[in-house]
Amino acid sequence: QAKAEGRNTLRFYSPDLESSSVNTISLETDLLKAISHEQFILHYQPKVDLGTGSIVGAEALLRWMRPDFGLTSPQTFIDIAEETGLINEIGAWVLNEACTQAAAWQSLGYGPFQIAVNLSPVQFFRQDIVQLVGETLERTGLRPEHLELELTEGSLLKDVERTRLTLQQLKQLGVRIAIDDFGVGYSSLSYLKNFAVDTLKIDRSFVFNLADGTRDEAIVRAIISLAESLGLKVVAEGVENNLQLGCLLSHPCDEAQGYLFSRPIPAEAFGTLMLERPRYLFPKQGGRLRKA
Ligand code: C2E
Numbered sequence: 001q002a003k004a005e006g007r008n009t010l011r012f013y014s015p016d017l018e019s020s021s022v023n024t025i026s027l028e029t030d031l032l033k034a035i036s037h038e039q040f041i042l043h044y045q046p047k048v049d050l051g052t053g054s055i056v057g058a059e060a061l062l063r064w065m066r067p068d069f070g071l072t073s074p075q076t077f078i079d080i081a082e083e084t085g086l087i088n089e090i091g092a093w094v095l096n097e098a099c100t101q102a103a104a105w106q107s108l109g110y111g112p113f114q115i116a117v118n119l120s121p122v123q124f125f126r127q128d129i130v131q132l133v134g135e136t137l138e139r140t141g142l143r144p145e146h147l148e149l150e151l152t153e154g155s156l157l158k159d160v161e162r163t164r165l166t167l168q169q170l171k172q173l174g175v176r177i178a179i180d181d182f183g184v185g186y187s188s189l190s191y192l193k194n195f196a197v198d199t200l201k202i203d204r205s206f207v208f209n210l211a212d213g214t215r216d217e218a219i220v221r222a223i224i225s226l227a228e229s230l231g232l233k234v235v236a237e238g239v240e241n242n243l244q245l246g247c248l249l250s251h252p253c254d255e256a257q258g259y260l261f262s263r264p265i266p267a268e269a270f271g272t273l274m275l276e277r278p279r280y281l282f283p284k285q286g287g288r289l290r291k292a
């Protein structure tokens with residue numbers, strides 16, 4: 001708040017405010033050092049094809065090994081990273097790391113396999129985002145169709161023309177575009193009207209209470225049929241139990257991701273999981289998920 005008013009504005013703080021602004025400043029200075037001190041890592045969460053039961057991809061999720069705090073979730077620092085612009089450097093690191101890892105898995109024969117990377121709106125609106133993605137693909141040797149960029153609805157509608165152009169250029173590179181957290185923004189349908197995307201990720205708030213006959217089920221069913229009519233792939237996120245899975249299978253949703261299959265795990269653990277080539281056997285009515 002104070003920052004928005006400019007760094008030199010004189011303000012009086014209550015002790016509470018003071019300690020929280022001290023926290024923000026120390027978060028900022030810690031974050032500044034995080035890349036050069038190699039404190040970031042990626043965890044990978046499998047995406048499961050609900051037709052075949054096999055793992056067809058993974059979402060790369062950022063983790064910060066912050067000294068004195070332990071493994072820290074992006075929810076605690078992405079906002080600050082965006083406000084300070086650090087997200088550009090962090091995001092470039094994420095993209096490079098995820099593509100390098102995916103190319104390595106690809107060459108080990110774990111394919112066909114798609115890696116999904118989250119892109120902040122701040123990064124998306126940079127002049128050089130298309131160049132950055134292109135160069136990263138070239139450097140890492142990852143085939144473009146194996147990279148999917150996940151964009152949140154956030155602020156992309158602020159400049160429809162610019163967004164449309166950037167998406168077009170990214171798609172010309174051959175990468176896939178997903179709308180993350182689909183349905184929670186008020187503008188979800190405008191997205192579909194304006195932008196050519198490949199994938200919808202149903203926000204996990206709709207999946208949370210998913211069961212036959214619920215309002216959430218009606219919404220999820222509508223999103224799935226919308227995606228089908230538009231020829232888009234649809235992925236459900238936050239699948240935690242067999243009830244939710246059973247409901248998604250009956251509609252049917254293309255892919256799912258969630259704790260029921262696996263939490264996000266370090267690269268090495270993910271590699272081990274892929275080596276097992278697990279095939280999930282889906283529950284019949286009322287049954288439980290099994291691994292073959
Ligand atoms: P997201 O892209 O929607 O990612 C899904 C979040 O849901 C992840 O949280 C994941 O760990 C969590 N999740 C997955 N399955 C389940 C489940 O079954 N139940 C529950 N309750 N949660 C589940 P995470 O890793 O804390 O990331 C939070 C958000 O931070 C992400 O939401 C994404 O918007 C952002 N983020 C993560 N990594 C990056 C990154 O590299 N760059 C940018 N710009 N944002 C990132």
Ligand code: MG
Binds near residue numbers: 059
């Ligand atoms: Mg995501």
Ligand code: MG
Binds near residue numbers: 180181201203237
């Ligand atoms: Mg999401």
Ligand code: MG
Binds near residue numbers: 181203
């Ligand atoms: Mg989400």
